[in-house]
Amino acid sequence: MGLSEEFKKKRERELEELKEHKKELNKGEKDLYSKVWVAHSINFVVEEASKEVPTLKDYERFSCYLATILARKKQVVAVWLRILSDRCEIHLSKNFTWKNKDVKYIDKIMMHLKDISKNAPAHSDINEGAFTEAVTVYCSAKLESRYEKLRDYIKKNGGSEHVRSFKDFFSANTADKTSMIMASRTCNKYYKEVKDKDDGKVKSSILSEFLELIKKVGSYAGSIIGIVECARNIQYKSLFSNSIVIKRSPVIVYDQPIYSWKNIIRRFIEEDKYEGFMDRCSKKTNVMERMRKAYTDNATKQQQPLNGSDVKQCVYLHAEMNILAYIIDNKINGREFIAVSKKCCYLCELYIEFAREQGFDIIISENYKKIYSGWKLPHVKNDNFKIDSLRYILESLNRIIEQKLEHYTRSLPASPDSGGEYLDVSFEKASKKVRRVNSLFDE
Numbered sequence: 124m125g126l127s128e129e130f131k132k133k134r135e136r137e138l139e140e141l142k143e144h145k146k147e148l149n150k151g152e153k154d155l156y157s158k159v160w161v162a163h164s165i166n167f168v169v170e171e172a173s174k175e176v177p178t179l180k181d182y183e184r185f186s187c188y189l190a191t192i193l194a195r196k197k198q199v200v201a202v203w204l205r206i207l208s209d210r211c212e213i214h215l216s217k218n219f220t221w222k223n224k225d226v227k228y229i230d231k232i233m234m235h236l237k238d239i240s241k242n243a244p245a246h247s248d249i250n251e252g253a254f255t256e257a258v259t260v261y262c263s264a265k266l267e268s269r270y271e272k273l274r275d276y277i278k279k280n281g282g283s284e285h286v287r288s289f290k291d292f293f294s295a296n297t298a299d300k301t302s303m304i305m306a307s308r309t310c311n312k313y314y315k316e317v318k319d320k321d322d323g324k325v326k327s328s329i330l331s332e333f334l335e336l337i338k339k340v341g342s343y344a345g346s347i348i349g350i351v352e353c354a355r356n357i358q359y360k361s362l363f364s365n366s367i368v369i370k371r372s373p374v375i376v377y378d379q380p381i382y383s384w385k386n387i388i389r390r391f392i393e394e395d396k397y398e399g400f401m402d403r404c405s406k407k408t409n410v411m412e413r414m415r416k417a418y419t420d421n422a423t424k425q426q427q428p429l430n431g432s433d434v435k436q437c438v439y440l441h442a443e444m445n446i447l448a449y450i451i452d453n454k455i456n457g458r459e460f461i462a463v464s465k466k467c468c469y470l471c472e473l474y475i476e477f478a479r480e481q482g483f484d485i486i487i488s489e490n491y492k493k494i495y496s497g498w499k500l501p502h503v504k505n506d507n508f509k510i511d512s513l514r515y516i517l518e519s520l521n522r523i524i525e526q527k528l529e530h531y532t533r534s535l536p537a538s539p540d541s542g543g544e545y546l547d548v549s550f551e552k553a554s555k556k557v558r559r560v561n562s563l564f565d566e
């Protein structure tokens with residue numbers, strides 16, 4: 124066999140292996156998305172979210188502020204600062220597409236920040252004012268929804284001690300009581316005060332729910348102040364004068380094939396238990412609602428059959444995964460903090476855990492422990508990494524589904540239409556074979 128012949132054979136073998144590899148990946152991914160959807164429906168909250176918050180460096184906190192002011196209502200934005208010797212890259216990603224409006228806003232924000240930084244330590248009402256206004260307008264819808272939630276809480280709990288104490292503080296500290304952004308500023312002040320003198324009271328769940336609402340309203344004013352302070356910091360002058368924004372493109376697959384609901388459930392339980400399980404699910408409105416939503420075809424708005432063979436779903440890369448994929452592909456091994464405008468979901472957290480095991484020092488702000496359907500696996504360039512991460516997440520999902528199904532089917536009540544009547548004849552017959560006893564009750 125000639126040398127070129129041998130080379131050809133080797134090449135063919137490699138291609139064959141590659142095909143097998145891709146097959147496993149496609150099949151595994153279909154498995155993954157189908158199970159994510161089932162797990163999301165039957166076990167949305169995996170466990171209590173951890174209260175642990177990592178200690179952040181100044182510029183990492185800056186990323187958090189940026190994430191807050193870049194996310195419009197119902198949107199998730201992730202921010203990662205990559206500080207290099209000659210410049211700073213601000214990587215931004217979002218679950219869905221960047222609109223023209225977003226792009227213009229980001230440009231404007233960056234321009235204002237450069238101006239503020241250049242002018243520091245002097246103040247300029249024009250620069251700071253323009254920045255504050257831009258943020259307030261862009262974020263107004265989201266701020267309003269948070270503001271309304273806080274208002275509802277206050278209405279319902281007006282009499283309680285913690286609400287009254289906040290009311291006193293609010294009255295004394297807010298000049299314009301009908302301005303959302305002024306309220307945000309007061310909330311930010313109040314949250315800082317109460318959090319700093321955390322004397323054990325904060326641990327009560329009512330108070331922490333209330334404080335969480337205050338924190339959310341206050342996050343806008345807090346972010347504006349934090350960003351301006353950072354831009355005015357002499358230490359960061361070069362960072363702002365030499366920064367470039369890199370907007371990552373979203374990754375969305377609109378018609379990802381998935382296995383049917385029944386197909387997945389049946390891998391865990393026998394046919395005879397399936398009906399009972401479905402019966403149990405139908406009594407849980409939350410489960411049914413999540414199942415319905417997750418299984419509704421995006422294009423036709425029709426719910427797809429639970430046992431259908433041609434089920435499709437939209438999956439998309441979560442904003443933080445988009446940035447993480449870049450970090451992995453570029454083998455960036457230092458401490459890298461990714462700020463997200465929303466708490467990190469359970470599957471993103473699992474993926475980060477996997478990346479950490481592979482030597483990536485990834486820090487993320489807060490987590491959620493919730494499973495969202497439509498979560499997409501990052502496609503990193505390294506095939507082994509991709510397959511291993513897929514397996515890692517599948518293992519965890521299998522465990523979650525198995526436990527939940529065990530819980531659902533183990534305690535199944537006896538089916539009402541089967542009291543075992545068909546055994547009556549057998550009981551009668553068996554009676555004749557044993558000794559008679561006195562009746563439990565006298566006639």
Ligand SMILES: [Zn+2]
Pocket residue numbers: 441467468469470471472
């Ligand atoms: Zn996520």
